[in-house]
Amino acid sequence: MPDSPKDIVSSLEKQGYITDDELATALFLLIRLGKPCLLEGPPGVGKTEIALALAHLLDTDLIRLQCYEGLDVNAAVYEWNYQKQLLGIKLQESEQLSLSEKEAHIFGPDYLLKRPLLQSITHPKRPVLLIDEIDRADEEFEAYLLELLSAFQISIPELGTIRATHKPFVILTSNRTRELSDALKRRCLYHWIDYPDLVKEMTIVKKRLPDIEIDLLGQVVGFVQKLRKRKLVKMPGVSETIDWAESLLALGFSQLTDEAIDQTLGCILKSIDDINLVKAGNP
Numbered sequence: 001m002p003d004s005p006k007d008i009v010s011s012l013e014k015q016g017y018i019t020d021d022e023l024a025t026a027l028f029l030l031i032r033l034g035k036p037c038l039l040e041g042p043p044g045v046g047k048t049e050i051a052l053a054l055a056h057l058l059d060t061d062l063i064r065l066q067c068y069e070g071l072d073v074n075a076a077v078y079e080w081n082y083q084k085q086l087l088g089i090k091l092q093e094s095e096q097l098s099l100s101e102k103e104a105h106i107f108g109p110d111y112l113l114k115r116p117l118l119q120s121i122t123h124p125k126r127p128v129l130l131i132d133e134i135d136r137a138d139e140e141f142e143a144y145l146l147e148l149l150s151a152f153q154i155s156i157p158e159l160g161t162i163r164a165t166h167k168p169f170v171i172l173t174s175n176r177t178r179e180l181s182d183a184l185k186r187r188c189l190y191h192w193i194d195y196p197d198l199v200k201e202m203t204i205v206k207k208r209l210p211d212i213e214i215d216l217l218g219q220v221v222g223f224v225q226k227l228r229k230r231k232l233v234k235m236p237g238v239s240e241t242i243d244w245a246e247s248l249l250a251l252g253f254s255q256l257t258d259e260a261i262d263q264t265l266g267c268i269l270k271s272i273d274d275i276n277l278v279k280a281g282n283p
Contacts, residue, residue, distance in 0.1 A: 036170035041193035044237015
């Protein structure tokens with residue numbers, strides 16, 4: 001376990017993840033206080049990777065729940081293995097068991113399919129639970145999370161209440177496509193992750209691509225920084241910057257020429273409107 005936020009900064013840097021004191025402090029408090037941490041920010045700034053890095057730092061498993069519209073209990077928490085239950089009922093037909101005994105058997109743990117939330121509270125050691133893009137789930141599911149984040153327990157009608165054997169380290173991420181409820185926010189620490197400045201983004205790319213020449217690195221990051229000041233449909237994130245730089249190296253470019261830009265714009269811009277806008281006049 002890290003002894004201070006500075007330990008987290010240095011440990012994450014060894015993994016290639018560049019962070020700052022504020023984020024490191026939020027992660028340190030997550031570990032020490034056991035409170036969930038809500039990370040908000042634009043797409044592509046490394047919110048999801050923080051959970052991966054934290055699991056590696058703590059030498060534990062990462063359990064990920066990817067949220068989406070229509071996410072329900074069956075996909076997020078648990079469901080019964082109906083095929084196995086039907087087989088179990090068939091096998092019991094010749095046995096002299098009461099109805100209650102048969103029900104107790106087919107609604108036992110052997111027939112339960114654990115989904116990410118239930119996996120996280122029954123894991124043999126404290127895992128990192130990543131609830132990714134919680135803003136994509138609907139408000140009904142968000143409300144369901146409150147029991148988990150408050151008491152770290154899950155109620156299953158057929159089995160009763162299952163309490164956490166080891167309280168997971170919980171990270172929630174949001175791209176802020178909708179406002180989350182105050183009830184959810186009150187249960188979490190909070191940190192906003194924005195696009196990095198020029199120096200920090202160069203450091204991040206250099207850490208991932210140590211062989212990149214400093215001239216090309218500065219040109220690539222400077223170009224992306226200017227792109228973010230324009231009114232684009234989809235703003236390029238840090239992940240796109242890294243992908244672009246890696247693609248330029250793979251193609252043998254040592255300078256960011258007009259040819260290089262025209263050939264590789266699809267690495268950083270994911271909309272034809274944005275591509276046409278940039279081609280019409282470079283930033």
